[in-house]
Amino acid sequence: MQTVPPKKAARAVKRAVGPKTKSTDEAEAEAQAGVTTGRSKVAAKASNRAAAAVAARADTKAAEKPGELVILTGMSGSGKASALKAFEDLGYYSVDNLPLDLIPRFADLVRQSTEIDRAALVVDVREGIRLDQFPAILARVRKVLPTRVVFLEASEDALVRRFSETRRPHPMDRVERRGETVLQSIQTERKRLDPIRNVADILLDTTRLNVHELRAHITAQFERGESERNLMIASTSFGFKNGVPSEADLVFDVRFLPNPHFVAEFRPLTGRHPKVAKYVREFPQTQEFLDKTEDLLAFLLPHYIQEGKSYLTVAFGCTGGQHRSVFIAEEMKKRLAAKGYRVKTAHRDMPR
Secondary structure, three states: OOOOOHHHHHHHHHHHHOOOOOOHHHHHHHHHHHHHHHHHHHHHHHHHHHHHHHHHHHHHHHHHOOOEEEEEEEOOOOOHHHHHHHHHHOOOEEEOOOOHHHHHHHHHHHHHOOOOOEEEEEOOHHHHHHHHHHHHHHHHHHOOOOEEEEEEEOOHHHHHHHHHHHOOOOHHHHHHOOOOOHHHHHHHHHHHOHHHHOOOOEEEEOOOOOHHHHHHHHHHHHOOOOOOOOOEEEEEEEEHHHOOOOOOOEEEEOOOOOOHHHOHHHOOOOOOOHHHHHHHHOOHHHHHHHHHHHHHHHHHHHHHHHHOOOEEEEEEEEOOOOOHHHHHHHHHHHHHHHOOOEEEEEEOOOOO
């Protein structure tokens, strides 16, 4: 019998058996490691997909975020401080007297913010000669964020009275120290603010408004609602003998209607009284005017809403603002409210 050396025998056995076979424990360990690695890769991919989805939702939210900036300005003593407080109560991030040069940066910060989507700031005569730059700055800001300019004003008599009651110096006198009277300072300020007034979206005359009425006015106009019809309509009456309201967008002259003033029993009453209303309503031209005006407004209002208008003042004027215009304004409010619009009435010259 031939003897095979040990080494040679070992090599022969290795060739016959093939590569070394792993033990059962080793195989199970490697298999488990493979499963774990696979699961880690799957989990990592899932995590990446989730992060991408969150980022996409954030980008979508940022893209969909409408944002809004209200620039509140106007005459000293017209109620800007009270109006700014009303905006703050509505959830606007509010800033008083922000320098003009910082407004574009402020608008950009509001646009990028995840916590602030509506902001209001005050710009007034304290800016001095830089106010001439406002129209150009406003054009830049509107490219960043939807922006509306609200200009508050009041009659000279009302402003003089308010400064007299508060016993505070006029800002123009503090800034320029010309030694002017309050009336002269008001007139100087009005000229200085003219560039801003010319580009204002909303002109609000506060002459006959108290603080509570002003806040209610701001709230009604800027309160965020769920209705698509967010246009606020003011159906207003006035007397031509006292001038046309400066805030009026549409003016209708109703002096062609018979005048209740010449009926003795109606003279002390107003257009809100049932007897006066019945008297004016019975004339055929009254019904025709109401119907045609309602049709005109039904055509106009959707276009105003599409344009983005948030406030519309429809003014009806008669001679004294006591009878005919009051009745027509009240009647038009009922008709427009029946169509689903938000409407309020205001009677500038009606006796209290």
